[in-house]
Amino acid sequence: MATFTVSTGTINSLTRTLPLTKNTKPLFSPSLHLTLKASKSTLRGAITSMSYGKELAAAKNAASLAARLCQKVQKALLQADVQSKSDKSPVTVADYGSQAVVSVVLQKELDSASFSLVAEEDSGDLRKEEGKETLQRIMKLVNETLASDGTYGNAPLSEEDVLAAIDSGRSEGGPSGQHWVLDPIDGTKGFLRGDQYAVALGLLDEGKVVLGVLACPNLPLSEEKVGCLFYAQVSGGTYMQSLDGSTPTKVHVTDLDNPEEASFFESFEAAHSLHDLSSLIAKKLGVKAPPVRIDSQAKYGALSRGDGAIYLRFPHKGYREKIWDHAAGYLVVAEAGGVVSDAAGNPLDFSKGRYLDLHEGIIVTNQKLMPALLKAVKESLNEKASSL
Numbered sequence: 263m264a265t266f267t268v269s270t271g272t273i274n275s276l277t278r279t280l281p282l283t284k285n286t287k288p289l290f291s292p293s294l295h296l297t298l299k300a301s302k303s304t305l306r307g308a309i310t311s312m313s314y315g316k317e318l319a320a321a322k323n324a325a326s327l328a329a330r331l332c333q334k335v336q337k338a339l340l341q342a343d344v345q346s347k348s349d350k351s352p353v354t355v356a357d358y359g360s361q362a363v364v365s366v367v368l369q370k371e372l373d374s375a376s377f378s379l380v381a382e383e384d385s386g387d388l389r390k391e392e393g394k395e396t397l398q399r400i401m402k403l404v405n406e407t408l409a410s411d412g413t414y415g416n417a418p419l420s421e422e423d424v425l426a427a428i429d430s431g432r433s434e435g436g437p438s439g440q441h442w443v444l445d446p447i448d449g450t451k452g453f454l455r456g457d458q459y460a461v462a463l464g465l466l467d468e469g470k471v472v473l474g475v476l477a478c479p480n481l482p483l484s485e486e487k488v489g490c491l492f493y494a495q496v497s498g499g500t501y502m503q504s505l506d507g508s509t510p511t512k513v514h515v516t517d518l519d520n521p522e523e524a525s526f527f528e529s530f531e532a533a534h535s536l537h538d539l540s541s542l543i544a545k546k547l548g549v550k551a552p553p554v555r556i557d558s559q560a561k562y563g564a565l566s567r568g569d570g571a572i573y574l575r576f577p578h579k580g581y582r583e584k585i586w587d588h589a590a591g592y593l594v595v596a597e598a599g600g601v602v603s604d605a606a607g608n609p610l611d612f613s614k615g616r617y618l619d620l621h622e623g624i625i626v627t628n629q630k631l632m633p634a635l636l637k638a639v640k641e642s643l644n645e646k647a648s649s650l
């Protein structure tokens with residue numbers, strides 16, 4: 263097992279050198295020391311001998327290519343790239359383009375007759391008169407991205423092909439059969455700010471997540487390199503490699519058992535998670551470090567390799583979590599030895615369609631810290647309820 267420690271200073275200078283457009287912030291809070299524990303993978307059992315080997319290879323390809331498209335757009339971020347969805351969340355040409363690329367690659371690599379995809383975006387706004395110009399830009403981006411790979415670019419896609427690829431994501435998922443689950447850009451707000459985001463792709467089989475792939479283009483891989491691809495297969499462990507395909511390393515969550523030494527992740531956006539509640543929970547646990555606020559499922563990826571020990575997510579009342587916001591991240595953490603549950607300690611159930619039914623929120627940590635975390639969560643929720 264090779265263990266290497268990256269000091270906070272290194273992380274800050276690393277993130278400062280990211281080739282981003284605006285508002286690039288250090289990834290980690292100044293007091294956090296990031297310990298990355300990784301063992302060199304022998305690759306035995308990682309890809310070849312597993313039952314989802316073909317699907318995993320296709321998913322890694324699809325997510326990496328989609329990440330390439332996103333990186334290109336993030337570098338050239340323009341206000342005109344942003345559309346507003348009817349639910350008022352932002353959506354960019356990169357969200358649509360990424361979804362189209364993943365859909366096309368998976369269908370080319372796998373049996374397209376039985377293909378089912380549960381994905382965040384749909385083409386509704388692009389089919390309107392005012393979406394025409396955006397659609398053309400998406401088509402160009404998708405074709406350029408597919409051509410850049412050499413394998414998929416022989417016949418350029420038409421506008422109708424792109425719309426159909428996006429709309430293949432309308433599946434409802436559910437408890438039977440296989441369904442891909444895609445968030446083409448998770449952390450769109452982070453993406454727009456020039457911060458963290460992820461392309462998150464999972465595979466459900468009979469209601470269980472069996473594959474998870476997270477492409478995190480702005481997450482440091484090492485002292486020299488930025489951009490991580492995490493992938494996990496059920497019972498196969500979690501691996502991390504560069505987006506351009508370096509040798510994978512096996513990763514594991516932290517083995518910390520003292521909550522006072524733990525640091526915790528939460529959403530950058532206060533609208534997505536109750537920061538006051540997580541600070542109360544952290545205080546009860548005795549956590550000394552300030553919260554590490556980053557966007558997207560990059561939090562699950564970072565936690566899977568031991569950068570920080572806890573992830574707390576408590577949406578405001580009434581919000582319903584979607585499966586694509588957690589499926590891939592869940593498996594990446596679970597296969598790295600972590601535990602993901604709702605605030606009452608129940609496992610997440612991805613078999614109920616597009617939404618997750620949850621008690622209050624989502625908490626993530628290692629097995630040793632989970633009992634103390636659950637206790638602190640319960641006490642904090644009770645306190646919050648009695649103060650209302």
Ligand SMILES: Nc1ncnc2c1ncn2[C@@H]1O[C@H](COP(=O)(O)O)[C@@H](OP(=O)(O)O)[C@H]1O
Pocket residue numbers: 351382445447448449450451452528529530531533534535556557558559577578581584587
């Ligand atoms: N009010 C809300 N509460 C909780 N989550 C929300 C939210 N509004 C949007 N989200 C979800 O939070 C995700 C981002 O998570 P994070 O805060 O960890 O970056 C968004 O994914 P998208 O960016 O894919 O839309 C979106 O699905």
Ligand SMILES: [Mg+2]
Pocket residue numbers: 351352382450
């Ligand atoms: Mg969204």
Ligand SMILES: [Mg+2]
Pocket residue numbers: 445447448449586587
């Ligand atoms: Mg999302």
Ligand SMILES: [Mg+2]
Pocket residue numbers: 357382445446447448449450
């Ligand atoms: Mg998204």
